[in-house]
Amino acid sequence: MPFPGLFNYWIVVILMMIGLYIVIAHGNLVKKIIGINVFQVSVFLLYITIGKVAGGSAPILDQGIEVYSNPLPHVLILTAIVVSVATTALGLALVVRIRNAFQTIEEDEIDQQEKTG
Amino acid sequence: MLKKTILRVVSKFLIPFVLIFGLYVQWHGDFGPGGGFQAGVIFAAAFILYGLIFGTALLRRVLPSKVTRSFLVIGVLLYSGVGVFGIIFGGEFLDYSVLARDPLKGQHLGILLIELGVGITVAASMITIFCAFAGRSPNRLDEF
Amino acid sequence: MVVTALMLSRIRDLFAAAILCGIYSLLGATAYVVMDAVDVAFTEAAVGAGLSTVLMLGTLALTTDKEIITPREKRLPAILIVLFTGGVLFYGTSDMPHYGDPVAPVHNYVAPRYILKSDNEIGIPNVVTSVLASYRGYDTLGEVFVILTAAVGVISIIGRREGKAKTNKINRMSG
Structure with missing residues (x-):
């Protein structure tokens, strides 16, 4: 098997699982958003990996270049990145509001306050 | 406002170049890497740098929230307006070939315009989001 | 990148975590350049690492x-779920086309058309932009x-107090 082979996908899976772990296991809301970011970047990486063609160059047309990488995944991810920052901003805004209302950004403490209050 | 002289001088020096680079990325998106999304972010980054160094109050004097909010909508309207123009000139929604006599020129014009729309919206929304975060004073509580 | 991500999951100081997140994005951008996605790398560097x-x-x-x-007993189920999902995904990767394989299904559908015809139809060199x-x-x-x-959304969640905060302060001062 040639070296890169499936290696990129393994990296993607590992990153994805780290992101998932952060989202599940951490109670801190900002940390959860960071976890979502890690997850998102791994998905971007997956798409870009799929788009790569061996020996191809960046998809900007020019004379003398025959093989280009696939532009379609690039387009999808380009927009996805900008949307991801927008959603991150929205999530962080919610965190700020939660902190204002509950004095904390830890999930457990919020739960407790909900029960007692 | 920060009292760091070096930061202030260097950022004053940098911001025009960042703005020019943003414009370059905006208009050269069809020849090299770049386009509305990137240009908008870079353009916004220049203003955000200004806001970080000189404080949001001054940033708001340069760009009142009314201006950013209207630009937010202007970008989207420009984009969909180009689409509607396509219909008016006898094509389909977002069909740029009919915008000029030569379909290629029309495509080029359409892409430039909608990239401009994208850039305006992205820049305005990033600045708005930044100001929303930076404009709040820390640890202030809402009265519910 | 894996190291940065692992550090991200371990670190407790959120300030350091935010900076690490930026580093992680920047590394991601470098990876995109290696894989010919210059536009994407550009965006990621500006958005992920910066904004x-x-x-x-x-x-x-x-x-x-x-x-x-986080208490340890809460972490164990998380680790189990993650390991299970990861295992399934690893199994799934064995069916994926190899890295850079030119005959992979993605490259045989609409992509060749974009690359071959966009020069005549759109007339601008950057295929990513024309698509x-x-x-x-x-x-x-x-x-x-x-x-x-x-x-x-952000404006309506946290931004709308810009004007009101001032009046609140004034009220408090006078009252």
Whole structure:
């Protein structure tokens, strides 16, 4: 098997699982958003990996270049990145509001306050 | 406002170049890497740098929230307006070939315009989001 | 990148985590350049490494930058779920086409058409731009609306007090 082979996908899976772990296991809301970011970047990486063609160059047309990488995944991810920052901003805004209302950004403490209050 | 002289001088020096680079990325998106999304972010980054160094109050004097909010909508309207123009000139929604006599020129014009729309919206929304975060004073509580 | 991500999951200081997040994005951008996605790398470097970090730091300034440690008994199920999902995904990768394989299904559908014909149909060299703006103009329009909506959402969640905060302060001073 040639070296890169499936290696990129393994990296993607590992990153994805780290992101998932952060989202599940951490109670801190900002940390959860960071976890979502890690997850998102791994998905971007997956798409870009799929788009790569061996020996191809960046998809900007020019004379003398025959093989280009696939532009379609690039387009999808380009927009996805900008949307991801927008959603991150929205999530962080919610965190700020939660902190204002509950004095904390830890999930457990919020739960407790909900029960007692 | 920060009292760091070096930061202030260097950022004053940098911001025009960042703005020019943003414009370059905006208009050269069809020849090299770049386009509305990137240009908008870079353009916004220049203003955000200004806001970080000189404080949001001054940033708001340069760009009142009314201006950013209207630009937010202007970008989207420009984009969909180009689409509607396509219909008016006898094509389909977002069909740029009919915008000029030569379909290629029309495509080029359409892409430039909608990239401009994208850039305006992205820049305005990033600045708005930044100001929303930076404009709040820390640890202030809402009265519910 | 894996090391940075692991550090991200371990670190307790949220300030350091935000900076690490920026580093992680930057490494991602480098990986995109290696895989010929210059446009994407450009965006990721500007957005992920720049803006998200600023926003995270802004949030931390408004909240707190210390995280309490999650109890161990809560972490075990998380690890189990993650290992299971990861295992399934690893099994799934064995069916994926190899890296850079030119006959992979993705490269045989609409992509060749974009590359071969866009020069005649659109007439601009950057295929990514022509696909983004022309062939998939609807998608991009949708994305722009998403961004608009997010900005409006942020304004309505935390931004609208800019004016009111001042009046509150004045009321408090006078009262």
